[in-house]
Amino acid sequence: MNALVGLEATPAGGVRVLVSSTDIGQGTNTILSQIAAEALGLEYDDVSMAPADTSTVPNSGPTVASRTAMIIGKIVHTAALKMRQTLTESGLLEPSAGREEFLAACQTYRQRFGELKCFSRYEAAPNIFWNDELYRGEAYPAYAWAVYIAEVTVDTNTYSVTIDDFVALQEIGKVLHPVLATGQIEGGVAQGIGFALYEKVVWNDGKMLNNQMTNYIMPTSEDLPPIRVFFEEMPYQYGPYGAKGIGELPMDGPAPAIVNAIVQATGTSFNAIPLLPEDIFRVLTAEPDRPAEDFFSALAAEGSQ
Amino acid sequence: MSETAASRCEVSFTVNGAARTVSVYPMERLLDVLRNSLGLTGAKEGCGEGECGSCSVLLNGELVNSCLVPVLQAQGAELCTIEGLTPDAGLHPVQQAFLTCGGAQCGICTPGMIMATVQLLRRHPTPTLEQVREGLGGNLCRCTGYTRIFHSVFEVAKTEAEKGGTVA
Numbered sequence: 001m002n003a004l005v006g007l008e009a010t011p012a013g014g015v016r017v018l019v020s021s022t023d024i025g026q027g028t029n030t031i032l033s034q035i036a037a038e039a040l041g042l043e044y045d046d047v048s049m050a051p052a053d054t055s056t057v058p059n060s061g062p063t064v065a066s067r068t069a070m071i072i073g074k075i076v077h078t079a080a081l082k083m084r085q086t087l088t089e090s091g092l093l094e095p096s097a098g099r100e101e102f103l104a105a106c107q108t109y110r111q112r113f114g115e116l117k118c119f120s121r122y123e124a125a126p127n128i129f130w131n132d133e134l135y136r137g138e139a140y141p142a143y144a145w146a147v148y149i150a151e152v153t154v155d156t157n158t159y160s161v162t163i164d165d166f167v168a169l170q171e172i173g174k175v176l177h178p179v180l181a182t183g184q185i186e187g188g189v190a191q192g193i194g195f196a197l198y199e200k201v202v203w204n205d206g207k208m209l210n211n212q213m214t215n216y217i218m219p220t221s222e223d224l225p226p227i228r229v230f231f232e233e234m235p236y237q238y239g240p241y242g243a244k245g246i247g248e249l250p251m252d253g254p255a256p257a258i259v260n261a262i263v264q265a266t267g268t269s270f271n272a273i274p275l276l277p278e279d280i281f282r283v284l285t286a287e288p289d290r291p292a293e294d295f296f297s298a299l300a301a302e303g304s305q
Numbered sequence: 306m307s308e309t310a311a312s313r314c315e316v317s318f319t320v321n322g323a324a325r326t327v328s329v330y331p332m333e334r335l336l337d338v339l340r341n342s343l344g345l346t347g348a349k350e351g352c353g354e355g356e357c358g359s360c361s362v363l364l365n366g367e368l369v370n371s372c373l374v375p376v377l378q379a380q381g382a383e384l385c386t387i388e389g390l391t392p393d394a395g396l397h398p399v400q401q402a403f404l405t406c407g408g409a410q411c412g413i414c415t416p417g418m419i420m421a422t423v424q425l426l427r428r429h430p431t432p433t434l435e436q437v438r439e440g441l442g443g444n445l446c447r448c449t450g451y452t453r454i455f456h457s458v459f460e461v462a463k464t465e466a467e468k469g470g471t472v473a
């Protein structure tokens with residue numbers, strides 16, 4: 001997928017990353033700055049992020065599909081290498097030079113040539129084919145892997161489910177920022193738990209009926225189990241420092257893990273989520289010769305006889 | 306917009322230590338007055354119906370959802386918003402703990418979460434996990450799964466206890 005990334009030396013004496021990829025809380029401003037700093041031999045604080053405003057930054061593609069760390073991070077890395085190369089080729093920087101020399105060379109280059117901006121474009125990893133016109137193909141060269149384990153209690157009086165423990169193990173190539181990576185997985189798991197147990201969308205005539213926080217229930221601080229996160233690292237050679245994406249995976253696996261735990265606890269299979277107490281009640285108390293959906297109307301009919 | 310002076314009234318209160326008088330419609334939401342009339346945009350509107358806590362501020366030391374408070378109710382009150390918590394230089398210990406522990410991701414819940422934490426720690430300087438869960442139960446967070454927020458609360462409780470102080 002087409003993506004262009006830039007790096008520029010700023011008048012203030014640092015380096016700025018130019019991407020349209022937007023940090024919406026997933027911490028990509030932090031990790032992209034880390035990657036640029038590491039590749040340029042700078043301190044983290046030497047690097048800043050340009051506002052994701054397309055009058056300033058190139059089109060680095062959509063902020064979707066867990067691509068920012070792996071894809072954009074890699075292009076930031078190559079742009080950084082290009083920046084160093086530009087300075088060495090212009091004779092302003094020794095290849096082995098450190099931070100101070102690099103920052104000084106940036107300023108000399110700016111004085112001489114007006115600006116120092118280096119761009120790098122996405123290049124697919126070998127054997128990865130994507131057609132930008134048809135928007136088909138393999139958009140991403142590698143995926144993270146994970147195992148999710150849920151321990152649940154099903155209350156056979158109230159039919160409510162409590163998650164007692166939750167373990168998430170992910171293989172994401174390389175953990176670029178342990179606090180942010182863990183936080184993103186914990187948050188994803190929390191959404192997965194909501195998906196499994198609480199967040200039912202009720203439709204009427206194409207409209208969402210329960211479109212308020214009062215009737216669309218998401219987990220609060222009182223509802224979640226401890227979420228224990230573990231990492232495996234198998235560096236991916238076309239990701240920045242081996243990193244792959246994280247974002248979506250923790251929202252995909254938890255609900256199946258929770259449903260499987262409920263199936264094991266109850267000995268009954270469930271084929272829909274979320275499983276609110278009334279859904280579990282309906283399935284567990286349904287009589288075999290009576291379709292589950294009809295339970296209430298059947299009950300009402302019995303009552304009126 | 307047709308506005309008549311007669312429909313407005315003056316309300317006076319203290320915000321973050323400064324006496325303020327605003328000319329408002331009596332049923333305007335405190336949240337809107339803080340954000341629009343006073344430029345204090347730290348408190349956020351999440352739901353606008355008292356469910357999410359992102360608009361949390363302290364009114365006479367009590368945590369309130371400012372989207373549910375008609376401004377008239379704040380007459381004579383002492384208000385504290387996230388801006389009032391932040392010292393001129395550096396960060397409030399609760400803010401610092403959220404930063405250190407990764408207690409914020411998108412940040413929309415964060416001002417409210419921090420105000421709720423301040424009130425929680427005033428009540429329970431060294432809270433149990435259950436007290437933290439309950440104390441923050443009215444503040445929804447979509448991003449963090451709360452785990453790192455709990456860490457942040459315990460972190461600041463610990464550092465403040467070591468300093469022998471309390472979160473003021």
Ligand code: FES
Nearest residue numbers: 351352353358372
């Ligand atoms: S905006 Fe006030 S509680 Fe959600």
Ligand code: FES
Nearest residue numbers: 410414446447448
């Ligand atoms: S950090 Fe995004 S809602 Fe809490």
